[in-house]
Amino acid sequence: MQQAKFHNPQPTRIGFLVVPNYSAIAFSTAIDPLRMANQLAGIPLYEWSVISLDGQPVPASNGLAVSPNTDINNAGKLDMLFVCGGIDIRDCCDQRLLRWLQSLAAQHVELGAICTGTYLLARAQLLRGYRCTIHWENISSIDEEHQFPDTVFTSELFVIDRDRYTCTGGIAPLDMMLNIIGQQKSRSLAETICEEFIHERIRNVSDMQRIPLRVHLGTSQPKLVDTVSLMESNIEEPLSLNDLARLVGVSRRQLERLFKKHLNCAPTRYYLELRLNRARQLLLQTNLSIIDVALACGFTSPPHFSKCYQHFFGHTPSQERRGHAASRGHTATSAARPASAHDP
Incomplete structure (x- = not known):
């Protein structure tokens, strides 16, 4: 691919916060499009780091663990942060983590969530007045408990609402990240990444997460x-x-x-x-x-x-x-x- 001229020569700095039992497939499909974007562009369009609460490895729901780069107190300057969730997300509502998310929002860091990570953003009161999505298995329980009356949970594959980015699990993060890359860098770059990953098409915000x-x-x-x-x-x-x-x-x-x-x-x-x-x-x-x-x-x-x-x-x-x-x-x-x- 020919190197294109991009509006922002500085790499976009993205953090991925992993919590216990996060979805490994959702986490991987969120990061790999960034790697491929850098490879195809020939320049570092993105930099990313893996963050955990205390800097220690966190097991995913499949038992595997990725060694984080840092902890929440030493994450440095970020442009975007994605909370990577999975099963038993309610057990991950550590108050230190919620306060840190709130501090990032106060610094105007764009916030996102993958799979059930949306629940933590909502618990941190960072989705009030926003539309968002979460894995379909969790929507009915959230609606039933009326925990977040000021937040609209949809059944869409992913939702981009101003400075909030939320998506469901599985390979949905791939589509969300391709849409983000298309918006931030180049639509043709996103389409080329889609072809490299043998992905049939880039799904958009109108796609639903459950197969009808x-x-x-x-x-x-x-x-x-x-x-x-x-x-x-x-x-x-x-x-x-x-x-x-x-x-x-x-x-x-x-x-x-x-x-x-x-x-x-x-x-x-x-x-x-x-x-x-x-x-x-x-x-x-x-x-x-x-x-x-x-x-x-x-x-x-x-x-x-x-x-x-x-x-x-x-x-x-x-x-x-x-x-x-x-x-x-x-x-x-x-x-x-x-x-x-x-x-x-």
């Missing part, structure tokens, strides 16, 4: 897609099968045939599984009582909710929550235990 059912079914089953959309929008107060059929303009019998043929289940079963999966998200991601979770997912009888949950997942809601708490405690203990020469 219509992608799987194509355009031949609009009634089925509309029905599932109605189900997903009516979890707390489920619609009857007759109401669903009426709203999409088919008979109940025809709707049952569509579900059986294309999804291999009855519509009532599909609806129940949607509600149970939502309930599991709320159990694992919020402090709502089991009764409140049941009501939020359309179960008026807690015993009926528990029975359905156990039949579908193999254990009761209370067992689910206790098991999750125990596994988190075990992980924290293992991470804190110093390595021994006798360890396997």
Whole structure:
């Protein structure tokens, strides 16, 4: 690639703050576009550093750890900072970290978040009046708890709102960073990076993070897609099968045939599984009582909710929550235990 003239000859300095159990794939797909931008441009357009709370390695959710360059007290001058989150993000709300994020905002550092890192920006009160996104598994629990009423959480792949940059997990950071590179440096440079990474296209802010059912079914089953959309929008107060059929303009019998043929289940079963999966998200991601979770997912009888949950997942809601708490405690203990020469 021919070296282009760029408006800002000084490298953009970007920090990546990693917290325990961050997503390794999301972290990597955020950094690699910067490396490729420098390589293709032939000049250092970007400089980046990895930062942790205390400068010590932080294990990702896959158990691997990257050695940070520095800690939050010695991060130096930054133009942008991205908070890299993953699972159990609520356990990472260290007050020192939140205060540091607030100090960066006061210095007009542009702030971003990857995967569930958005939660930490919101907890630091740095997303008030902003639109943002977070991994789809976390949106329902945040909405249910009404923790951040002044922040709009969307289902978009990534959101760029003024000086805030948020994206979901997986390879979504690749698309967000390509859009940032296109805005800051050169659109043609971003497109060339996309080709180098064998990425089909640069997705934009209008792309949604979950693969819609219509992608799987194509355009031949609009009634089925509309029905599932109605189900997903009516979890707390489920619609009857007759109401669903009426709203999409088919008979109940025809709707049952569509579900059986294309999804291999009855519509009532599909609806129940949607509600149970939502309930599991709320159990694992919020402090709502089991009764409140049941009501939020359309179960008026807690015993009926528990029975359905156990039949579908193999254990009761209370067992689910206790098991999750125990596994988190075990992980924290293992991470804190110093390595021994006798360890396997």
